[in-house]
Amino acid sequence: MSDQNLAAKEFVPMIQLENVSVRYRVPTERIGTFKEFAIRLIQRKVNFRYFWALDGINLTVKKGEVFGLIGNNGAGKSTTLKVISRVLGPTKGRVRVYGKIAPLLELGAGFHSELTGRENIYLNGALLGYGHEQMNRVFQNIVDFSELGPFIDAPIRTYSSGMYARLGFSVATAHQPEILILDEILSVGDEAFQAKCRDRMRDFRENGATILMVSHGMKTMEEMCDRVGWIDHGKLRMIGEPAEVVAAYRQENS
Amino acid sequence: MVNELTATHQPVYDSDRQVSHALSELNDLKQYHYLLKQLVRRDILTRYKRSVLGVAWTMLNPLGTMLILSFVFSEIFKAEQFYSVYVLTGIIAWNFFSQATHAAMAGLVWGGSLMKQIYLPRTIFGISAIGTALVNLVLSLVPLMLVILITRAPLYWTWVFVPVSILFLLCFTLGFGLMLSTLAIYFPDVVEMYQIVLAAWFYLTPIVYPETIVPERYLGLFKLNPMYHFVKLFRLPIREGVAPSFSDILPAAIWGIVVLVAGWLFFTSKSDEYAYRV
Numbered sequence: 001m002s003d004q005n006l007a008a009k010e011f012v013p014m015i016q017l018e019n020v021s022v023r024y025r026v027p028t029e030r031i032g033t034f035k036e037f038a039i040r041l042i043q044r045k046v047n048f049r050y051f052w053a054l055d056g057i058n059l060t061v062k063k064g065e066v067f068g069l070i071g072n073n074g075a076g077k078s079t080t081l082k083v084i085s086r087v088l089g090p091t092k093g094r095v096r097v098y099g100k101i102a103p104l105l106e107l108g109a110g111f112h113s114e115l116t117g118r119e120n121i122y123l124n125g126a127l128l129g130y131g132h133e134q135m136n137r138v139f140q141n142i143v144d145f146s147e148l149g150p151f152i153d154a155p156i157r158t159y160s161s162g163m164y165a166r167l168g169f170s171v172a173t174a175h176q177p178e179i180l181i182l183d184e185i186l187s188v189g190d191e192a193f194q195a196k197c198r199d200r201m202r203d204f205r206e207n208g209a210t211i212l213m214v215s216h217g218m219k220t221m222e223e224m225c226d227r228v229g230w231i232d233h234g235k236l237r238m239i240g241e242p243a244e245v246v247a248a249y250r251q252e253n254s
Numbered sequence: 255m256v257n258e259l260t261a262t263h264q265p266v267y268d269s270d271r272q273v274s275h276a277l278s279e280l281n282d283l284k285q286y287h288y289l290l291k292q293l294v295r296r297d298i299l300t301r302y303k304r305s306v307l308g309v310a311w312t313m314l315n316p317l318g319t320m321l322i323l324s325f326v327f328s329e330i331f332k333a334e335q336f337y338s339v340y341v342l343t344g345i346i347a348w349n350f351f352s353q354a355t356h357a358a359m360a361g362l363v364w365g366g367s368l369m370k371q372i373y374l375p376r377t378i379f380g381i382s383a384i385g386t387a388l389v390n391l392v393l394s395l396v397p398l399m400l401v402i403l404i405t406r407a408p409l410y411w412t413w414v415f416v417p418v419s420i421l422f423l424l425c426f427t428l429g430f431g432l433m434l435s436t437l438a439i440y441f442p443d444v445v446e447m448y449q450i451v452l453a454a455w456f457y458l459t460p461i462v463y464p465e466t467i468v469p470e471r472y473l474g475l476f477k478l479n480p481m482y483h484f485v486k487l488f489r490l491p492i493r494e495g496v497a498p499s500f501s502d503i504l505p506a507a508i509w510g511i512v513v514l515v516a517g518w519l520f521f522t523s524k525s526d527e528y529a530y531r532v
Contacts, residue, residue, distance in 0.1 A: 037441065082370070083269075085371075085372060085373060086267050086373035087369065087370060087371065087372065087373055088526075089526050090269050093269075094268070094269055094270050095267070095268070095269040096265040096267070096268045096269070097265055097266050097267040097268075098264075098265050098266060099266055100266060101373075103371060103372050105368070105371055105372065106367075106371060109367055109368055109371060110368055112296055112300055114299075114300040114303045114304070115296060115299065115300060115303075119296075119299070122292060123292045123293075123296055126286075126288050126289035126291075126292040126293075127289060127292075127368065127372065127374065129285065129286065129289075130288070131288045132288055155303075183371075
């Protein structure tokens, strides 16, 4: 890697959140039918409770960085990932992303159980925004990495959940991503496969990918991240060295 | 591993620059055309995956319905020449509409779990539902041709107008499907309610009975039904051997384009809410 690249690694922002807030509108009671809705509309009784899932988040993730988010359940970690991956628009503030995002889907999401492993690879790749040619190029790599060679033409309803997970991980990480989003996924497969996953993460990182991860596994976070942010009740409480942030978080939550 | 890294200084995504959803949606769809193809392929392959006859069912289904209806009604509507062709043309057009609109709703509900995790153009499930129904429609023209040959009904050159009929029906169906999906996200009851509406709508459209049995004074009201015009536009070139005139095409074109534009605008104006709702 040239000096120029190293310098760029320090300064190029990949994800920028400026004062980002997300407000969820929660109906105080669930209105599921037309009749109820019509009655309430007339009575002007459609009540909502507003709830700020994110509140003024400022965050810049640099190119080549492995950034971790920690926090209790419901603190806003997943909402942050959603805002970054364009699933949700921010209610206030501005989100800028300077690269293609490869999110890792939840176990089995985007698979069709009647289709074969081969067919699902192409379907899943298409969902992640890749074209036919791009998938052709990485197809063999996916099959090899997932170790599903003998089963690739069987419908995936015959797969075990571990096989599902391996296939999903292999598809999502088949292309060197610019930004990889991992939401609590690194516990895929057996130990040997997990080691392979870590190797692949390391390769990505060395090739300049930015990784954003969410996990409750504090040990993983300390080991893998360059920086960690702690989100608490929609606010960014602390950001910095993994060991420090994890320690502060542990202290409050023990 | 293939390296796809590209140096970009411009943001790929900037929340401040999302101007018009209706237009940006079109732009995004261009990038996801391969996904569209994959979704249609999946729907067609999986629907009959476990059956022995497979995709042949696409053709056997309308044929079966036609046989039953012919058996039941051909005595009553004896005056109608080549009744089986009459019924089958109606059923094929109707099936396209009812299947696609229903699948558009169901697809969005299925895609909901995905849309919470990754960005996808939201209209893609509605459009892929239309794509699947279109493949089914084209396939079901094969048994239609067979029935025409077997019953020795005339085969007209005016078949060349069929694509025009399909085009406007397609516009209408997509627009209507998008409107329904938007409603279904707010009110899940719509999915059930629509089944009942479809059943009533089927009988309000001249599919099994000839238009001539409708009393004169109701005819004006009867023609308010958009499906009346689409079924007619489909039937004219195939069964009557009549090239559709301007006055036949106009109502179908207006319904098709207006509903498509309205559905598109309605759907995309709400599309930000889907991730919260589905």
